[in-house]
Amino acid sequence: MYWLAAHFPMLGFEVQRSDEDADRPVVLIHDNRVCQADERALQAGIALGSTLATAHSIAPKLVHFPYDTELQAKQLEVLAQATYRFSSEVSLTPPDALLIESSRSLRLFGGREALRRAVSQLYARLGHAHRLATAATPMAALILSRAGLGDHPGEAMVNVRAAPLAAMDLSEKELERLANMGMTKVGQLLDLPMGELGKRFNVELVDALDRLTGRRADPRETIAPAERFHSRLHLLEPIRGKDPLLFPMRRLADELSRWLKARCLGTRTLIWSYAPFADQAVTLDVRFAQPRTDAKSFLSLTQLQLDRAELPEEVMTVSLQAGQITPLTPASQDLLALADDRGNTSQSELVDRLAAKLGTGAIAGLGIADDHRPELAWRWQAPSERRRTEAPPESATEANRPLWLLDPPRPVNVKRFRLLDGPERIDVGWWEDDARALERDYFVAVAQSGTRCWLYRDRERRWYLHGYFS
Amino acid sequence: MSVNTALEAPWQSGIDGLWRARELPRHQAADAGISTGFPALDDALVDHGWPPGGLVELLSEDYGIGELRLLSPALATLSSTDDRCIAWVNPPHLPYAPALQAVGIDPARVLLVNANDHAEALWALEQTCKSGACCAVLGWLPEPKQRFTEIRRLQFAAKQGRTWANLFRPIGASGEASAAELRLSLGYLSEDRLNVDIVKRRGGWPLRGIELPLSVGPTQRRQRLSEALGRWRRKRFSAPPG
Numbered sequence: 001m002y003w004l005a006a007h008f009p010m011l012g013f014e015v016q017r018s019d020e021d022a023d024r025p026v027v028l029i030h031d032n033r034v035c036q037a038d039e040r041a042l043q044a045g046i047a048l049g050s051t052l053a054t055a056h057s058i059a060p061k062l063v064h065f066p067y068d069t070e071l072q073a074k075q076l077e078v079l080a081q082a083t084y085r086f087s088s089e090v091s092l093t094p095p096d097a098l099l100i101e102s103s104r105s106l107r108l109f110g111g112r113e114a115l116r117r118a119v120s121q122l123y124a125r126l127g128h129a130h131r132l133a134t135a136a137t138p139m140a141a142l143i144l145s146r147a148g149l150g151d152h153p154g155e156a157m158v159n160v161r162a163a164p165l166a167a168m169d170l171s172e173k174e175l176e177r178l179a180n181m182g183m184t185k186v187g188q189l190l191d192l193p194m195g196e197l198g199k200r201f202n203v204e205l206v207d208a209l210d211r212l213t214g215r216r217a218d219p220r221e222t223i224a225p226a227e228r229f230h231s232r233l234h235l236l237e238p239i240r241g242k243d244p245l246l247f248p249m250r251r252l253a254d255e256l257s258r259w260l261k262a263r264c265l266g267t268r269t270l271i272w273s274y275a276p277f278a279d280q281a282v283t284l285d286v287r288f289a290q291p292r293t294d295a296k297s298f299l300s301l302t303q304l305q306l307d308r309a310e311l312p313e314e315v316m317t318v319s320l321q322a323g324q325i326t327p328l329t330p331a332s333q334d335l336l337a338l339a340d341d342r343g344n345t346s347q348s349e350l351v352d353r354l355a356a357k358l359g360t361g362a363i364a365g366l367g368i369a370d371d372h373r374p375e376l377a378w379r380w381q382a383p384s385e386r387r388r389t390e391a392p393p394e395s396a397t398e399a400n401r402p403l404w405l406l407d408p409p410r411p412v413n414v415k416r417f418r419l420l421d422g423p424e425r426i427d428v429g430w431w432e433d434d435a436r437a438l439e440r441d442y443f444v445a446v447a448q449s450g451t452r453c454w455l456y457r458d459r460e461r462r463w464y465l466h467g468y469f470s
Numbered sequence: 471m472s473v474n475t476a477l478e479a480p481w482q483s484g485i486d487g488l489w490r491a492r493e494l495p496r497h498q499a500a501d502a503g504i505s506t507g508f509p510a511l512d513d514a515l516v517d518h519g520w521p522p523g524g525l526v527e528l529l530s531e532d533y534g535i536g537e538l539r540l541l542s543p544a545l546a547t548l549s550s551t552d553d554r555c556i557a558w559v560n561p562p563h564l565p566y567a568p569a570l571q572a573v574g575i576d577p578a579r580v581l582l583v584n585a586n587d588h589a590e591a592l593w594a595l596e597q598t599c600k601s602g603a604c605c606a607v608l609g610w611l612p613e614p615k616q617r618f619t620e621i622r623r624l625q626f627a628a629k630q631g632r633t634w635a636n637l638f639r640p641i642g643a644s645g646e647a648s649a650a651e652l653r654l655s656l657g658y659l660s661e662d663r664l665n666v667d668i669v670k671r672r673g674g675w676p677l678r679g680i681e682l683p684l685s686v687g688p689t690q691r692r693q694r695l696s697e698a699l700g701r702w703r704r705k706r707f708s709a710p711p712g
Binding site for chain 2: 346347349350351353354357358361362363364365366367368374377378379381383401402403404405406407420446449450451452453467468469470
């Protein structure tokens with residue numbers, strides 16, 4: 001057995017941090033206390049376990065995120081799927097480590113060192129700090145990678161003995177008891193007689209030590225590779241024009257549809273690719289608002305995009321790949337509405353259809369945001385989210401707001417308007433940077449044409465038209 | 471008893487089942503329209519409201535004179551009774567979500583579609599009408615002139631999808647023939663009143679000069695309140711002590 005453990009010490013930061021705060025200290029917060037801190041934060045003097053307020057007062061430029069186990073678990077799963085190319089036995093060790101049993105992959109990848117380099121390169125390319133370690137048992141590999149001793153020369157078991165006990169999967173209480181007995185290294189624990197240890201501690205500790213040394217088997221649950229669909233059709237003769245292409249496309253769409261239905265899955269993206277005899281293939285991405293399974297809608301939505309796409313003159317190979325495959329829970333249908341003769345397109349179908357022809361940017365939904373600034377009191381929202389807007393606070397509905405908003409506001413000459421009502425002072429956002437803070441006096445006014453308008457005067461006493469009441 | 475009254479009596483007492491040409495035909499309850507929220511307008515329409523499936527043309531000189539306040543009571547009703555979405559195709563400005571919420575239209579129901587050109591806008595309008603996934607569609611087209619067949623297609627699509635479709639067009643189009651179910655010409659009277667001329671309606675002649683009161687915003691309510699307060703003060707303090 002040859003176990004390779006990969007530990008991602010910064011995973012919690014890497015899933016949350018964006019590029020713009022790359023050079024600021026970052027901490028993760030759990031229960032309003034710092035539970036992880038990056039190197040910059042530690043250098044600034046932030047201790048683990050200190051409160052968020054303390055941390056912010058130590059380092060004013062600090063960025064903090066909630067400690068999100070779900071997000072980490074998802075990313076770990078992604079990493080595990082990516083690692084699957086090296087071995088068929090990859091197992092997750094939440095929250096931040098992977099185990100790879102790679103004894104059967106060594107020859108394929110050209111030996112231990114080469115395999116290790118390749119794995120390391122993969123993680124570096126995905127943008128994750130990592131520590132690798134190898135050992136004969138999974139526990140030993142994990143301890144070494146967590147303790148960062150994976151690169152030490154010499155026998156793995158010798159290095160494990162030097163690792164701190166905190167790298168083992170022990171509970172806080174056990175760690176404290178052991179520390180009170182003067183035990184800080186794994187080696188010290190291994191030197192104790194097992195029988196005595198079992199009497200004083202619980203059986204799990206002895207069990208863990210047995211698994212560490214290999215006296216006891218340590219089976220791990222391996223991940224199943226994600227389902228994929230990729231099918232291609234080589235044509236006997238090149239096809240010119242878009243209409244004849246529909247025949248091979250229909251075959252592929254049918255195949256995908258059957259494949260999805262058999263597995264109770266749906267897909268949200270289709271990637272078609274049309275390759276000429278020698279040149280680069282042209283790909284076409286079709287996206288759906290909801291996961292779909294039926295070949296008919298695959299084709300009809302693809303066709304709308306195909307009309308706009310430029311294809312190679314002669315297509316020799318058509319291939320279809322399904323992305324974002326998700327388990328499908330078919331929506332229940334209304335028993336009585338079956339006989340309804342109304343156009344039976346659902347909203348998501350309409351959205352897909354419009355998006356396929358006009359582009360995804362052309363379709364949007366509206367939502368309400370809780371802010372006093374008129375520009376920030378609403379937001380775009382994906383049209384397929386059919387959640388009801390919660391009732392806004394009373395003050396929001398009381399205020400007189402125009403039905404049409406001009407975005408951006410248009411500078412106007414106030415002499416051409418008759419002011420009806422106002423001012424309504426909106427002075428908010430001073431806690432943010434200058435661009436987003438505003439200090440405005442809003443007026444309801446009537447233009448010469450009789451249109452009711454929403455005007456405002458800014459700090460420099462310039463007037464702007466911001467909306468029509470219509 | 472004069473001859474005149476004797477002659478008028480059968481008309482005025484109203485004989486059951488007698489239909490007069492100036493009345494609208496009796497509608498069936500099954501296809502009753504969406505109430506406009508304005509009794510004066512409801513009475514003039516054959517469905518007693520906006521057509522639940524059909525195209526309405528709204529002709530006006532300028533956008534912003536109150537056309538949204540004319541539609542908003544019906545849109546508010548639909549957003550609480552119908553679970554389909556309300557599509558806005560190619561609107562001239564941005565529909566402001568807090569204001570929609572304030573008049574009772576659920577912003578989550580709004581589907582905004584922006585088309586690049588006239589042909590795409592027409593296509594999007596037809597798709598939204600035909601699909602049956604929208605209870606109401608509001609459309610603005612980039613080009614003022616439309617061919618008769620285009621309007622007819624929209625009317626047909628709205629009927630098919632049982633969608634209340636609204637198309638906003640410039641007033642110059644009122645002379646053209648149109649296949650729309652209902653054509654209204656909107657005119658500005660004052661900030662809170664709108665004049666509606668019915669250019670074409672199903673089951674009736676054109677009708678001119680329907681005046682509709684538009685909903686007053688909270689500002690005007692405040693104004694009226696302060697005026698009432700002023701009147702009360704004057705009365706109270708100028709009244710002779712008694």
